[in-house]
Amino acid sequence: MRRLLLVSTSTTHGTGYLEHCAAEARRLFAGSRSLAFVPYAVHDLDAYAEAARGVFEGWGFELSSVHREPTPAAVVERADGLFIGGGNTFRLVRELHRQRLIDPIRRRVTDGMPYMGTSAGSNVACPTLCTTNDMPVVEPPSFEALGLVRFQINPHYLDPDPTSTHMGETRDQRLAEFLEENDRTVVALREGAMLSVRGDTMTLLGRPGGKLFRRGQEPRDLADGTDLSDLLAERSSG
């Protein structure tokens, strides 16, 4: 049974690292002991792995970063849970391809290994990186990501600010551009929100909620607790 926890951001304003999603994370990994960590979205891999290890050890889990092994995929193969942290999505996708992690992660997660992602780590659970907010600081060999779900996530979703004088695109305009080019559903998650997938069931969790974007439809607000299981089955032409 597929089990995923896809979190908008690792840290909300005024809470510590992973604090706002701690209960959900511990529930996801309840049957696991030894977790693999993928730190490639950031530049300083050692520091990032230490920060993550500290939190997960406090919860009673072992956490091994894939970057510390000559064959990163081997860490994924022997772990019984996986966490991919946030940072720059382009950097992360480049390394997932370079380190040949795409296929092993897909296979293990399909076979039931629990998967948790925050920010870029949630974005790469989608078919492509095309709804990231990040700057394309490196060129990955492909925009293809893990495809653990069929829709796209936009993390760190920000509602348009009607008082802004900035002429750059709002997030809604950016997502409208995405829908001009791709007929694929987008779930935008405000900071503090997350998606919990268990088999064929998906629920949006977290008080800030999110927003659903689809081609040809007005964006629809999504409240804490909304059942989104339909999106797991949805076929898309995107």
Next chain:
Amino acid sequence: MRRLLLVSTSTTHGTGYLEHCAAEARRLFAGSRSLAFVPYAVHDLDAYAEAARGVFEGWGFELSSVHREPTPAAVVERADGLFIGGGNTFRLVRELHRQRLIDPIRRRVTDGMPYMGTSAGSNVACPTLCTTNDMPVVEPPSFEALGLVRFQINPHYLDPDPTSTHMGETRDQRLAEFLEENDRTVVALREGAMLSVRGDTMTLLGRPGGKLFRRGQEPRDLADGTDLSDLLAERSSG
């Protein structure tokens, strides 16, 4: 002699389309009559071409959009000036490659054809698209852009907001990520600012000014009128 006008945004808050850079644009194209327009950064090509044509005709120029011809490069070949408008940089770069416009534009601009870009159109004058703020809604065949200058531009530059509670990256953090991965100078242009290149001379124009980002250095504020000619000669390992 190379002549470029690289503008941060087509429209500043409270002014009309291209109004804030009208004097500079008319000076750039003073010796030209017939201009080519590249509209590929947006979805509705016809509407965009009409809007641009309206403004340029008001200034006394003819403007032909490359998308109206079976061979877009032919429009560039016979024009005596080029304007590339803003929108989504990924979409623009994809089409510059697809429509085989990269080499003809490089050659004509090197030979002295005046070039004006706004937003995405300024970004693609750089070696790559890697400092765009846009969402990667389509995957271009390569991140390589026109390379009319050797540094990168970040358009629509926004200073970090110290009161923000949003946990997504600030622009300065995004540009720091770029410098982690690329040893290449970035000129960030606030809305209302632009770079004017004439041969070996480059000047930053516009009251809002900009900011210079370099690996290993603190960002440096750039005021209206700053001479940046050094950047035209600078070699980069990026």
